[in-house]
Amino acid sequence: MSDRIKAIEITEFGGPEKLTLIERACPAPAAGELRVRLTAIGINMADTYQRTGLYPVQLPAGMGNEGAGIVEAVGDDVSDIKPGDRVAFVTGQGAYAEAIILPAGAVVRLPDGIEDAQAAAILLKAMTVDYLFNDTFPLHGGETVLFHAAAGGVGLIACQWARHLGVSLIGTASTQEKCTRAIHHGAEACLILESENIADELNAASNGGFRVIYDSVGKSTYELSLHALAPFGTLVSFGNASGPIEAVSPAALASLGSLYFTRPTLFTFLMQPGWMQKSADKIFALMQQGILHAEINQRYRLEDVQRAHEELEGRKTTGCSIILP
């Protein structure tokens, strides 16, 4: 059974104008695969990095890294998932579409009570917070941490998760309105990143230096973050919202106090057998307890995806953005 679907594709790297709505065939699933009819699609900064070519993808490329929907067909050898099941997934590309073919092992089943839109908005972002807080630099409660872009998609979930762990999360954001939102979601305090005195404010908020800083802004905050660490502190660099960090200097890590630098990515964690399902189970349980939820503040149609990218890159969004195909 093949079907014509709408999808977003790029044939060249570049700005949002490169995102093109196309119509193409969506084949029947092969052995070990599923076809999922998408009901909601999550938008992530990583989608913009793939669009510009910062994160390599092979052209022509389908865009989009996460979504949720209903299984409408399964290939041979798929026995644990059946047509009609509600699922969500994190994938390398191709989620900006009405339907997608995925390996059966790439999806998680949605529990009752978790809406498709919530799952599509939260899964990739909450899995990121899961590994940042529980694997990369494990938090146990009582720590004071710095988290940049605290009012963004990943940011608000980090605020909620930090509150749950008993961690004082100091956020940064570009406006007071964004800071108020971060505090509402659980940040202990939130500082305006572009403030003239930001270095002093960070020093005061951390009592002389943070043990860990989670920095997804990249180029423009790298120096600020390094200088805001306490001796033996860890800089967890996990994104490039302002552009990639050009070089990390071992001499600077030494002179600023035996610092640690790490650059993790969710996809390494997803490749660990069993990790995705374990993380999803944890996230769904926290959602069912009312501890985590996606604040979906931007909703688009597939036709509006260029505007969605402009707003995300233009720092005009808060919380999560989704496409309703």
Ligand code: NDP
């Ligand atoms: P966000 O919703 O957080 O949007 C990005 C935010 O970054 C903006 O809203 C803005 O907040 C801030 N920002 C600061 N400087 C700039 C700039 N020059 N240009 C644009 N934005 C800027 O996006 P996501 O929730 O999708 O992702 C957050 C970050 O986490 C991204 O950098 C993403 O790449 C990273 N990430 C990394 C993963 C990994 O495994 N390594 C996985 C998932 C996400 P403000 O205006 O308040 O400063």
